[in-house]
Amino acid sequence: MHTSEKHDLKTIYRELGISDDLMNRADVILESLTDRFAGIDETAEYNQIKVLNAFRRARISEGCLYGSTGYGYNDQGRDKLEEAYSYVFNTEDALVRPQITCGTHALALALMSNLRPGDEMLCPAGKPYDTLDEVIGIRPSKGSLAEYGITYAQVDLKPDGSFDHDGIRSAINERTRLVEIQRSRGYATRPTLSVERIGELISFVKGIRPDVICMVDNCYGEFVQTIEPGDVGADMTVGSLIKNPGGGLAPIGGYIAGTRECVEQASYRLTSPGLGKEVGASLNAMRSLYQGLFMAPTVTASALKSAIFAACMLEDMGIRAYPDSREERFDIIQQAVLEKPERLVAFCKGIQSAAPVDSYVTPEPWDMPGYDDEVIMAAGAFISGSSIELSADGPLRPPYSAYFQGGLTWPHGKAGILMACQCLLDEDARL
Numbered sequence: 001m002h003t004s005e006k007h008d009l010k011t012i013y014r015e016l017g018i019s020d021d022l023m024n025r026a027d028v029i030l031e032s033l034t035d036r037f038a039g040i041d042e043t044a045e046y047n048q049i050k051v052l053n054a055f056r057r058a059r060i061s062e063g064c065l066y067g068s069t070g071y072g073y074n075d076q077g078r079d080k081l082e083e084a085y086s087y088v089f090n091t092e093d094a095l096v097r098p099q100i101t102c103g104t105h106a107l108a109l110a111l112m113s114n115l116r117p118g119d120e121m122l123c124p125a126g127k128p129y130d131t132l133d134e135v136i137g138i139r140p141s142k143g144s145l146a147e148y149g150i151t152y153a154q155v156d157l158k159p160d161g162s163f164d165h166d167g168i169r170s171a172i173n174e175r176t177r178l179v180e181i182q183r184s185r186g187y188a189t190r191p192t193l194s195v196e197r198i199g200e201l202i203s204f205v206k207g208i209r210p211d212v213i214c215m216v217d218n219c220y221g222e223f224v225q226t227i228e229p230g231d232v233g234a235d236m237t238v239g240s241l242i243k244n245p246g247g248g249l250a251p252i253g254g255y256i257a258g259t260r261e262c263v264e265q266a267s268y269r270l271t272s273p274g275l276g277k278e279v280g281a282s283l284n285a286m287r288s289l290y291q292g293l294f295m296a297p298t299v300t301a302s303a304l305k306s307a308i309f310a311a312c313m314l315e316d317m318g319i320r321a322y323p324d325s326r327e328e329r330f331d332i333i334q335q336a337v338l339e340k341p342e343r344l345v346a347f348c349k350g351i352q353s354a355a356p357v358d359s360y361v362t363p364e365p366w367d368m369p370g371y372d373d374e375v376i377m378a379a380g381a382f383i384s385g386s387s388i389e390l391s392a393d394g395p396l397r398p399p400y401s402a403y404f405q406g407g408l409t410w411p412h413g414k415a416g417i418l419m420a421c422q423c424l425l426d427e428d429a430r431l
């Protein structure tokens with residue numbers, strides 16, 4: 001047919017600068033991913049209905065989509081959104097607010113509101129996310145938990161990635177009040193924890209001390225599986241709305257889903273003792289928060305497909321990928337070990353040129369505050385800094401790894417990876 005000749009995929013990818021050779025390799029890889037992608041679609045379908053049921057059960061109405069101003073008393077949209085979150089994450093209650101500025105803030109809020117001077121927090125599965133160093137006081141910082149007399153203990157995973165049960169048992173003492181478990185590997189080299197493994201760890205901890213609060217950093221993990229930490233006994237599940245559960249539409253926010261007691265504590269710290277959840281105007285954010293949560297299962301599926309496709313393409317080019325192309329996934333992060341600074345820069349340039357916003361910008365390595373080495377970042381997002389949107393970054397130090405995540409739609413994720421791979425090939429030809 002006339003149209004299919006001129007308007008076929010090969011032609012439009014060629015216009016994007018992708019070589020026929022690279023397209024052919026991608027076609028072979030995608031052929032082999034049919035079953036895995038079908039599995040991801042099935043998870044998305046399950047989670048879509050889970051979210052739909054939460055909306056139905058909470059009786060979300062058109063009025064919920066409008067916001068409030070001032071104190072925000074009787075903000076029905078805000079309260080019902082929190083109710084819907086509590087159903088999705090299978091918890092008694094939830095705090096979901098635009099006033100929670102990011103993931104780190106949500107985690108800090110959960111910790112600071114539920115710990116008291118003299119308490120100890122324990123990380124039983126290794127060091128938490130970098131930005132918590134200053135929250136906990138691992139790196140001395142103003143306002144840290146350490147300044148309030150809250151101590152910190154840590155038990156690392158064993159070299160094979162398993163839990164150090166003996167170490168955890170001896171680390172738990174009469175002052176242990178809370179354990180923090182991070183689902184995603186983040187930028188560490190340990191494996192990501194499945195919700196099932198988190199459940200085992202929670203059971204083990206509760207078997208020793210039933211009253212210890214088990215808190216899960218759920219960042220990048222939401223909707224990757226059909227169960228969430230609340231389904232396996234977590235007392236608090238915490239995350240950012242500019243990652244998975246915001247579906248790319250939430251402009252800001254964080255959530256804490258958990259027991260009534262834990263959420264109440266967090267609400268008194270977020271606003272004020274006595275006020276708690278009763279105040280906090282939702283302004284104009286509600287429609288995006290609802291719509292984003294509704295879109296989140298399929299958006300997460302797109303990011304997951306993009307990560308797996310990236311791992312396959314990279315391995316095909318002789319580049320090490322973590323997780324590797326065959327591993328089961330429990331978060332949306334993909335690491336590519338690029339070995340040379342030029343290749344890290346080339347990869348990020350390819351991702352940047354595939355961005356819907358700022359595609360013409362060339363990312364350069366820079367000295368980011370809080371990091372020892374220069375960092376390069378590629379992001380051209382609708383929501384500034386959103387990492388559920390197609391993005392990549394990495395520190396300029398050996399082994400020159402790029403961390404890739406996101407993709408609001410699978411076709412966009414695919415195009416971005418193809419452009420990054422083409423940039424890598426072009427760079428290699430020059431080197």
Ligand SMILES: *Cc1c(COP(=O)(O)O)cnc(C)c1O
Pocket residue numbers: 102103104105107129131182184185186217219220240
């Ligand atoms: C992103 C992330 C955080 C922090 O979230 P920010 O929104 O960047 O503050 C914490 N933990 C993990 C595992 C993350 O991926």
